[in-house]
Amino acid sequence: MQDKMLSSRAKEIKPSPTLAIDSKAKAMKAQGIDVISFGVGEPDFDTPENIKEAAIKAIRDGFTKYTPVGGTDKLKDAIIGKLEKDNGLKYERAEILVSCGAKHSLYNTMQALLDPGDEVLIPAPYWVSYPEQATLAGAKPVFIKTLEADRFLLDPAAFEKGITGKTKALILNSPSNPTGFSYGREALARIAQIAVERGIYVISDEIYEKLLYDGAEHVSIASLGEEIKKRTIVINGVSKAYSMTGWRIGYAAGPAPLIKAMTSMQSQSTSNPTSIAQAAAIEALNGPQDSVKAMAAQFDKRRRFIVDGLNAIPGIKCVPPTGAFYAFPNTSALYGRSPEISSSSKLAMYLLEKANVAVVPGDAFGDDDFIRLSYATGIGEIEKGLERIKKALAAF
Ligand SMILES: *Cc1c(COP(=O)(O)O)cnc(C)c1O
Secondary structure: OHHHHOOHHHHHOOOOOOHHHHHHHHHHHHOOOOOEEOOOOOOOOOOOHHHHHHHHHHHHOOOOOOOOOOOOHHHHHHHHHHHHHHHOOOOOHHHEEEEOOHHHHHHHHHHHHOOOOOEEEEEEOOOOHHHHHHHHOOOEEEEEEOOHHHOOOOOHHHHHHHOOOOEEEEEEEOOOOOOOOOOOHHHHHHHHHHHHHHOOEEEEEOOOOOOEOOOOOOOOHHHHOHHHHHOEEEEEEOOOOOOOOOOOOEEEEOOHHHHHHHHHHHHOOOOOOOHHHHHHHHHHHHOOOHHHHHHHHHHHHHHHHHHHHHHOOOOOEOOOOOEOOEEOOEOHHHHOOOHHHOOHHHHHHHHHHHHOEEOEEHHHHOOOOEEEEEOOOOHHHHHHHHHHHHHHHOOO
């Protein structure tokens, strides 16, 4: 029955590899077990008050109907202003599409850019949705391994080597989920040069741009010259910077013909993103930015705390990340010690069962030597979680 019911596309999509751990953690919580979760990929802060008020006002004012498919002019202008002020990028309204979250922006981009048979280069470790979205567009994800010693940044030589006659695009994510590292100007310039020379499009996911530490500076690859800008689709949104994950507002900035095609696709699927969330996003981008800095400062404190704590656990080694809110420690030294913890998934399952701590196994992101811990949770919880991990692993 199932064989005939599902489309070949639906059959190709893998269920999230983190699902087993996640559903077990939820089941344990439902049973009343006190599970500490390092699994979540969203800020734990409330959406800032001024942003919530803007949405409430939009409801009161009756701003509750369809808007233009690709977002209101006012929101597009706020995005254009942000891209110019923060990233030194100049765009017109016709080069902007607002979607239902940055994930939706990425989805639209891949649908409008990729044909069956196209290859998409994805540096690994990668965010789980990239290969699945490329596959949904009929394209083939091709992974390029990056190294911990290189802070998981794409080696330009490896990028060049990965290009074939079928390569259409490269996906960059800086700062990165899951690794927490970001690209500097020079590294991006070399990648940009290759992309321009070889005619490769760059999908640049910059959703964690506002969460950078230790003086790291965000650079958008699109800002490195007119030629690379013509080949880049910048993806960003309000979810991570303004703690607005539930509002579902993301955007893409890129060449007008591509944005037009993406807008047509969106017009036949979701139509416009929620009107009142668009009003909130305008306030997020145009209003005071102090809450962003305050949240980033909190994340920075937690980052130092969790990295020190992880490095104090024998068998775990964590290079301090400089962005986003994830620690991505190397746990491979533990795998030889017992069959119970001989891979990232087994280790994650063991930690959940024995320590009641939820982490995400690195194999979900394409590298089994690591696990991912989100520090978007209070210091007290982090401390308790780390103690539990240490205790559980002392058995080996
Ligand atoms: C969270 C996240 C997104 C998507 O965020 P939206 O909530 O869909 O705006 C995109 N890319 C990465 C790497 C993320 O972690």
